[in-house]
Amino acid sequence: RELQQVKVSVPVRSFDSGNRARDRDMLEVTEADQYPEVIFVSTDLEEQNSVITVSGLLTFHGVTREIRFKAHQQWQSDSLFVEGSFVISLEEFKIQRPAILTMKVKDDLQVRFSMVYQ
Numbered sequence: 001r002e003l004q005q006v007k008v009s010v011p012v013r014s015f016d017s018g019n020r021a022r023d024r025d026m027l028e029v030t031e032a033d034q035y036p037e038v039i040f041v042s043t044d045l046e047e048q049n050s051v052i053t054v055s056g057l058l059t060f061h062g063v064t065r066e067i068r069f070k071a072h073q074q075w076q077s078d079s080l081f082v083e084g085s086f087v088i089s090l091e092e093f094k095i096q097r098p099a100i101l102t103m104k105v106k107d108d109l110q111v112r113f114s115m116v117y118q
Helices: 020-029
Strands: 007-011 037-048 051-060 063-076 079-089 108-117
Touching: 037 063, 051 079
Parallel strands: none
Antiparallel strands: 007 037, 037 051, 051 063, 063 079, 079 108
16 A cells, blocks of 8 residues: 555645735736646655655646655555645746735745545
8 A cells, every 4th residue: 555656736726825915916927817727746756654755747837847855644544644845936937926015925935735545
């Protein structure tokens, strides 16, 4: 019982930073109507104890980049819980950073995820 490959598709409109105005600006600069999904497909999963090192291709805003990150897994009964996070650069995905009172938002975007496999 182990993960062989992961493919995840997430609607851009589901992003929630906790700030409605910032989220509205991000929908505009990410061109959510033209690029409605963020897609990740793993190319390699290396498991060691409860840590999975994940490599794969992330497509966001019409740009595909290779990324690598670590995730933590835990079995509970017949369910596998996997959670982790990674950071991407908005500029690497050709996204203009919105400005709030002439100050641009940070280039680094922290992505956190939690998944359950049954």
